[in-house]
Amino acid sequence: MKKKILQIIYSECPKEKGQIHHLFREEASAMAKNGIMVGVTPFREATQLMYRGVAVNDRNPYPKDSRLIQGEKENNDYLNLSRYYPPIADLSIDTFFTIELDGKLIELIKEKAWERAFIKKDSCALEHIEPGKSVWPDTSLEEMKKLYDDMNIEGKYAIRKYIDPEIIEKEERYWVLNGNIYHRHNNIPDVVKEAAKRLNKLGSRYYTIDATPEFVVEVNPGESSDRHAVNSAELFASWIKKEFA
Numbered sequence: 001m002k003k004k005i006l007q008i009i010y011s012e013c014p015k016e017k018g019q020i021h022h023l024f025r026e027e028a029s030a031m032a033k034n035g036i037m038v039g040v041t042p043f044r045e046a047t048q049l050m051y052r053g054v055a056v057n058d059r060n061p062y063p064k065d066s067r068l069i070q071g072e073k074e075n076n077d078y079l080n081l082s083r084y085y086p087p088i089a090d091l092s093i094d095t096f097f098t099i100e101l102d103g104k105l106i107e108l109i110k111e112k113a114w115e116r117a118f119i120k121k122d123s124c125a126l127e128h129i130e131p132g133k134s135v136w137p138d139t140s141l142e143e144m145k146k147l148y149d150d151m152n153i154e155g156k157y158a159i160r161k162y163i164d165p166e167i168i169e170k171e172e173r174y175w176v177l178n179g180n181i182y183h184r185h186n187n188i189p190d191v192v193k194e195a196a197k198r199l200n201k202l203g204s205r206y207y208t209i210d211a212t213p214e215f216v217v218e219v220n221p222g223e224s225s226d227r228h229a230v231n232s233a234e235l236f237a238s239w240i241k242k243e244f245a
Contacts, residue, residue: 006245007037007046009063011053021053023226030233034241042067050206050244055079055123055224062223069244074204078221080122081158087198091191092216094161101141101148101157109136109159116162121148122155135162170212173228175236177206177243184230189213206243 010028011021020028020040028038042049042065049067056062056079062072077083082097089095094112098105101119109117117136118125126133126147133139133147148157175182176196192209195216199207206222227236 003047004245005037005045005047006050006240007039007043007048008050008052008240009042010038010040011060012040023054024052027052027227027233027236030237031240033234034237034245036237036241036245048244050240051223053224056221070203070205074202074207075221075223077202078199078204078207078219079224080155081120081218082122082156084199084202084219085158087201088195088216088219091195091198092218093163096159097156098159099156101145105141105157105159112161114161118160118162119144120158120160121151121153122158124151124153167212168217171210171217172212173225173231174209174211175206175222175225175231175239176200176204176209177222177239180243181209182231182239184232184235191215195219 008028008031010024013019013021018040020038031038037043037046046067048069049063049065050069051063054060056072056075062075081095085092085095096108098108116138119134119136120126126139126144129147134144136144172183174188174192174196176199179196179200181188181192181196189211191214192211195209195211199209199219204221208220208222208225210217210220227233
């Protein structure tokens with residue numbers, strides 16, 4: 001039986017050709033210390049590949065190689081809220097989806113008796129511009145639409161019940177690797193266990209669940225999710241080695 005040899009392909013630093021992106025160097029160093037090959041291009045001797053790096057989208061297409069342990073479909077299924085939300089709707093924040101941001105949307109929000117709503121476009125919110133930028137009515141629908149159009153991101157608009165940031169700050173990041181849940185403290189809430197059981201059916205072998213003890217906030221593909229500080233680079237590398245190397 002051929003020995004498994006894992007290599008992690010990291011995004012290349014835009015300013016240093018051939019070098020791993022600076023955001024992932026600490027992690028890559030920990031992987032190498034655990035005997036896992038790392039680089040920005042696939043090595044011939046690798047029998048399986050894992051991509052880790054900046055978010056995969058139209059401007060940064062998913063790598064093409066038959067040795068990848070998963071592909072673009074899995075990445076998209078765990079990246080876009082409209083794809084992963086249905087199986088965990090009762091475990092997450094009340095959300096509905098729409099194609100347009102217009103006056104009809106305000107009526108739908110008011111029908112739910114929401115005074116505020118958090119609006120993102122499937123895979124991306126506006127919080128990187130300014131905290132609260134994705135919150136209606138703090139930001140008008142007209143301004144949101146223009147900002148999302150400028151970002152040129154496809155997908156449906158996800159309209160979510162507004163949750164106080166102090167509650168969201170209680171979330172932790174849980175890694176799901178080969179169906180097994182990992183976290184530094186190994187104290188996995190029941191809501192995360194149930195969410196993972198359902199989300200595993202979408203087919204990903206590595207993804208993350210961000211959750212408070214009471215509900216799931218969001219899910220992300222393992223390709224572009226950061227570790228979160230409580231999950232150290234060394235600990236994360238040990239999990240990857242255990243499950244894939």
